Amino acid sequence: MNKGNRLWQFAGVIFIFVLLIAIGFTRIGGIGACANTPDPILAFELAKSPAELAALFPESCRAAALAAQRTGLWLDILAFIPVYGGALIYVLRAASGGDPALGLLVRGAIVLVVTGMLFDLWENSRMLQLIGTFPGDQATFDQLVAAPRIKFALLAVAEAAAGWLCWRSSNWTRWLGVAAIGGAVLTLAGLLIDPHWIGLGGLLAFLSLAVVSWVRALRPEAG
Secondary structure, eight states, rough: OOOOHHHHHHHHHHHHHHHHHHHHHHHHTTSSSSSSSSHHHHHHHHOSHHHHHHHSSSSTHHHHHHHHHHHHHHIIIIIIHHHHHHHHHHHHHTTTTTTTHHHHHHHHHHHHHHHHHHHHHHHHHHHHHHHHTTOHHHHHHHHTTTHHHHHHHHHHHHHHHHHHHHHSSSTTTTHHHHHHHHHHHHHHHHHHHHHHHHHHHHHHHEEEEEEEHHHHHHOGGGG
């Protein structure tokens, strides 16, 4: 077994945990208690003021919803952030095939992933602060607002880089690289046009990269 195949296998295993944890977010009791948005976690991330947060979590459903958000934030901090970061890093390393000419691109993309993870941790610390002082103060929101947007942008660029590296394959999995690039572009467009596209773009990119990882882990010749 060569090093490249081991990297794909590691990526494939980590992506299983990425998907399981992502599903876990939707199964947190009370996460949809305030049925006024299709994605309450993303809506909280992108809120810009105490008034927006108060409107997002009305008094009638607030206690259950905020308790669920707190659980989700700790799941994110302790499990999802390190797992999605690890998955992206392994895909970037595996898809480069160890080509020295791609070293700068891979290292740069890994820096983007790690930086995005740090912004995610900062974002979560601000959201926990807002839950504890609901609906919070504008100063805390000023510390929060940029973090998720920068995080999503950095991770999207890293996903696009991983997609391009996958595109270099000579078989059908290269088209999953194109899908990953498309997901990254959709995420970036969502930051500018429609926030609902952010989650869809991330889902498309991660699922595409996950399938590439699984296929190449089980069939090394697919690379």
